Amino acid sequence: MLEIKNLHVKLEEEDKAILKGVDLTVEAGKVHAIMGPNGSGKSTLSYVLSGRDGYEVTDGSATLEGEDVLGLEPEERAAAGLFLAFQYPVEIPGVGNMTFLRSAVNAQRKARGQEEMSSSDFLKEIRAKAKDLQIGQEMLKRPVNVGFSGGEKKRNEILQMAMLEPRLCILDETDSGLDVDAMKLVAEGVNALRSPDRGFLVITHYQRLLDHIVPDVVHIMSNGRIVKTGGPELAREVEANGYADFKETV
Amino acid sequence: MALLKPKAPEPRALEIAEARIDALTLPEGGWAEPARRDALARLRADGLPIRRDEYWKYTKPDTLTAPEAPEAATFDAGEPPVFDAFDRLKIVFVDGVFDAEASDDLALEGVEIERLADSRADIHWAKDVYGQLEARGQSPVKRPLATLNTAFASDGILVRVTGKPSKPLSLIYHHEATRSDAILHHVVKVEEGAEVTLLESGPAAARFNKCMEVEVADTGTFRHIRAQGRDHERRAVTHIFGRLGRESVFQSFTLTANGVLTRNEVVLELTGDNAIAHVAGACMGDGDFHHDDTVFITHDAVNCESRQVFKKVLRNGAVGVFQGKILVEPGAQKTDGYQISQSLLLDDDSTFQAKPELEIYADDVACSHGSTSGAIDEEALFYLRSRGIGEAEATNYLTLAFLAEAVQEIADEDLQAEIVERISAWLFRRQAR
Ligand SMILES: Nc1ncnc2c1ncn2[C@@H]1O[C@H](COP(=O)(O)OP(=O)(O)O)[C@@H](O)[C@H]1O
Numbered sequence: 001m002l003e004i005k006n007l008h009v010k011l012e013e014e015d016k017a018i019l020k021g022v023d024l025t026v027e028a029g030k031v032h033a034i035m036g037p038n039g040s041g042k043s044t045l046s047y048v049l050s051g052r053d054g055y056e057v058t059d060g061s062a063t064l065e066g067e068d069v070l071g072l073e074p075e076e077r078a079a080a081g082l083f084l085a086f087q088y089p090v091e092i093p094g095v096g097n098m099t100f101l102r103s104a105v106n107a108q109r110k111a112r113g114q115e116e117m118s119s120s121d122f123l124k125e126i127r128a129k130a131k132d133l134q135i136g137q138e139m140l141k142r143p144v145n146v147g148f149s150g151g152e153k154k155r156n157e158i159l160q161m162a163m164l165e166p167r168l169c170i171l172d173e174t175d176s177g178l179d180v181d182a183m184k185l186v187a188e189g190v191n192a193l194r195s196p197d198r199g200f201l202v203i204t205h206y207q208r209l210l211d212h213i214v215p216d217v218v219h220i221m222s223n224g225r226i227v228k229t230g231g232p233e234l235a236r237e238v239e240a241n242g243y244a245d246f247k248e249t250v
Numbered sequence: 251m252a253l254l255k256p257k258a259p260e261p262r263a264l265e266i267a268e269a270r271i272d273a274l275t276l277p278e279g280g281w282a283e284p285a286r287r288d289a290l291a292r293l294r295a296d297g298l299p300i301r302r303d304e305y306w307k308y309t310k311p312d313t314l315t316a317p318e319a320p321e322a323a324t325f326d327a328g329e330p331p332v333f334d335a336f337d338r339l340k341i342v343f344v345d346g347v348f349d350a351e352a353s354d355d356l357a358l359e360g361v362e363i364e365r366l367a368d369s370r371a372d373i374h375w376a377k378d379v380y381g382q383l384e385a386r387g388q389s390p391v392k393r394p395l396a397t398l399n400t401a402f403a404s405d406g407i408l409v410r411v412t413g414k415p416s417k418p419l420s421l422i423y424h425h426e427a428t429r430s431d432a433i434l435h436h437v438v439k440v441e442e443g444a445e446v447t448l449l450e451s452g453p454a455a456a457r458f459n460k461c462m463e464v465e466v467a468d469t470g471t472f473r474h475i476r477a478q479g480r481d482h483e484r485r486a487v488t489h490i491f492g493r494l495g496r497e498s499v500f501q502s503f504t505l506t507a508n509g510v511l512t513r514n515e516v517v518l519e520l521t522g523d524n525a526i527a528h529v530a531g532a533c534m535g536d537g538d539f540h541h542d543d544t545v546f547i548t549h550d551a552v553n554c555e556s557r558q559v560f561k562k563v564l565r566n567g568a569v570g571v572f573q574g575k576i577l578v579e580p581g582a583q584k585t586d587g588y589q590i591s592q593s594l595l596l597d598d599d600s601t602f603q604a605k606p607e608l609e610i611y612a613d614d615v616a617c618s619h620g621s622t623s624g625a626i627d628e629e630a631l632f633y634l635r636s637r638g639i640g641e642a643e644a645t646n647y648l649t650l651a652f653l654a655e656a657v658q659e660i661a662d663e664d665l666q667a668e669i670v671e672r673i674s675a676w677l678f679r680r681q682a683r
Pocket residue numbers: 011018036037038039040041042043044045054
């Protein structure tokens with residue numbers, strides 16, 4: 001589904017290489033986790049995949065279902081089925097959460113040549129999904145992420161993911177800043193979306209999220225490269241010994 | 251308060267005034283004649299604004315002071331007129347001439363409405379206001395285009411609010427002739443405890459000089475929502491002079507989209523304790539567009555509140571100007587003064603000039619002012635785009651969000667929604683082009 005080959009990325013503004021040859025394949029129906037120390041390039045990978053400005057791809061490729069994503073605009077990538085749950089969701093004063101989500105859903109449908117969702121269908125669906133994530137009406141009416149707690153912001157990301165039904169979900173440190181209950185809620189939201197035709201890339205610094213979202217494959221990223229790949233046991237190894245072991249392999 | 255010696259007017263300012271006066275006829279007779287003659291004398295003494303005037307540093311007055319109006323094509327935005335769906339009392343002017351056919355019956359409970367051009371009776375309540383508030387507003391800064399208006403206004407309405415009329419009064423200004431030059435003067439007196447909402451909409455003329463004097467008595471409420479005409483080539487200079495009594499409320503909001511040149515001045519005096527004055531504006535400029543908000547609020551009583559909230563979105567070389575002042579007179583303790591002016595520049599060609607000022611002669615006051623000029627928030631833009639919303643649409647949302655603080659100054663939710671709808675339509679229509 002997602003195929004990243006020898007991806008090299010540097011900052012646009014300065015000569016600083018951040019990703020130094022990432023190879024990674026996520027198959028449909030699978031959950032891949034990327035773990036790694038701070039500063040290893042995990043967020044950069046997620047941003048480059050979703051099309052944020054400020055980075056330059058100097059080598060390599062990334063395709064989604066065989067289609068090159070790196071040449072697409074961010075909204076085209078979204079319409080192609082890529083979704084990033086941000087490590088730091090952005091506050092947008094003055095734009096209602098509900099209005100925002102509805103335009104997003106309909107913009108994607110339009111881009112795919114589908115009919116727009118009627119407002120009653122949309123309302124029905126968002127109410128049900130918000131309820132599962134314990135997101136109240138009041139939060140839906142508020143401006144996007146404004147005045148939300150850390151946990152509320154992360155749940156709001158998952159709500160967006162649930163509404164947009166992407167094919168590839170990238171979650172960047174969705175567990176950071178969450179207490180155990182909030183993390184369980186988020187994990188349930190993610191697990192509910194697991195399906196044979198959807199792939200996940202779960203980025204996390206700690207192993208604990210992976211107790212709730214059990215990955216099929218775990219990658220360790222260090223200094224801009226995937227340095228080790230294994231099964232869920234790899235995450236427990238990191239938990240026990242930290243990242244020191246892996247740094248040496250670089 | 252300012253101890254500046256009044257400067258003698260420049261000869262050029264006097265010449266321009268004489269040339270303008272020559273092109274006009276002073277309406278004669280009736281109760282307003284003394285006020286008109288007084289204004290004419292003041293105009294002759296002060297002259298009209300010239301480019302060198304400090305108060306016109308950011309806006310060229312030439313086309314507003316010229317003897318003839320520059321040509322302006324009319325423009326059909328292809329939308330139903332603003333406020334169309336609202337139950338309101340319509341008062342229509344075409345190129346500055348009252349249109350009785352198109353207007354509603356002016357009888358409405360709680361309010362007395364007359365035409366300035368009709369009102370020939372000797373004694374009239376409006377005598378105490380017409381030209382009076384305008385004359386008070388000439389210090390410390392001259393506003394000669396308002397003086398010209400007092401002298402030469404050909405029509406307008408006189409509104410005395412004695413109760414709480416059941417619907418808003420709606421002034422509708424149509425523009426038909428490409429060289430029309432309209433001068434309208436309105437007087438509004440809100441009596442004690444009375445309450446009124448006044449709507450204004452439309453381009454009015456190729457060139458529009460409008461002056462409105464508003465006296466709000468103790469405990470009276472005046473609400474004003476204006477949507478200036480969308481004709482691209484129209485020019486307007488407008489003045490609102492307000493005097494606020496004890497516990498009175500004055501709220502004015504203006505939406506400006508299009509128009510090659512607009513100068514909106516608001517001059518308010520808070521003379522009774524606990525009065526509240528809110529002045530706000532949202533403006534969208536694209537291309538050949540120059541918009542100037544000039545506001546002067548004087549606090550001369552205790553425990554009054556004033557707010558100025560102005561937001562401008564500019565692109566393709568559009569220019570925005572804000573000059574705003576809060577003057578707190580000695581003894582005006584517990585003044586709460588707030589002023590914010592911000593621009594969102596959608597490209598490098600557009601500019602925003604701001605001159606926020608505070609002048610405070612009382613010690614127990616809370617006044618703040620801020621002015622910023624910025625581009626679209628890239629983080630927010632990427633966030634929206636990453637959800638599938640296209641760049642242009644995402645920019646529209648962020649633009650709406652930017653304007654929201656000003657629009658929220660409109661107290662009535664339905665009117666607020668109507669204005670948001672207009673802004674939205676304007677943005678999305680442009681995106682489609
Ligand atoms: N826009 C940027 N400007 C400067 N440095 C950046 C930028 N983006 C990333 N970096 C640097 O790249 C490295 C990787 O960052 P990041 O991808 O955020 O790592 P992680 O998410 O694994 O903690 C860090 O050294 C970080 O400082």
